[in-house]
Amino acid sequence: MLAKKYRFHSRGGVKYVYQKGKTIRRGKASLVFCDNTKGFTRVAVVVSKKVMKTAVGRNRIRRRVYEVIRKNLELLPKKRDYIFVIYSKEIGIMPSSELEKLLGELVQDTKSML
Numbered sequence: 001m002l003a004k005k006y007r008f009h010s011r012g013g014v015k016y017v018y019q020k021g022k023t024i025r026r027g028k029a030s031l032v033f034c035d036n037t038k039g040f041t042r043v044a045v046v047v048s049k050k051v052m053k054t055a056v057g058r059n060r061i062r063r064r065v066y067e068v069i070r071k072n073l074e075l076l077p078k079k080r081d082y083i084f085v086i087y088s089k090e091i092g093i094m095p096s097s098e099l100e101k102l103l104g105e106l107v108q109d110t111k112s113m114l
Contacts, residue, residue: 002073006040008043008083013042013081018032020034022110030085031082031085031106033081041078046083046086051088069084071100072103075104084106
């Protein structure tokens, strides 16, 4: 699991990123991001009930995404907030290499936008 320091702690931070941030969309996920003044990267993962009805399923998807982020945290640009929004339940069963590639493409696209 990703260390608590690198996760959002309040709805206010998430709301700010949604309002001020930029969005990159892919077929199964999107990424909302903006710069922060904290000095380190913060990450949130959002999985809607429309994707998976059970909390167990949503949490499984969330844990898989957090694990990929934890392994590749040093590749994320510093001083940014990221919210990964998941649109497909296929992410819960796709191979971790594919998931890593999908999230990597999203992060790669952010480098050209800011």
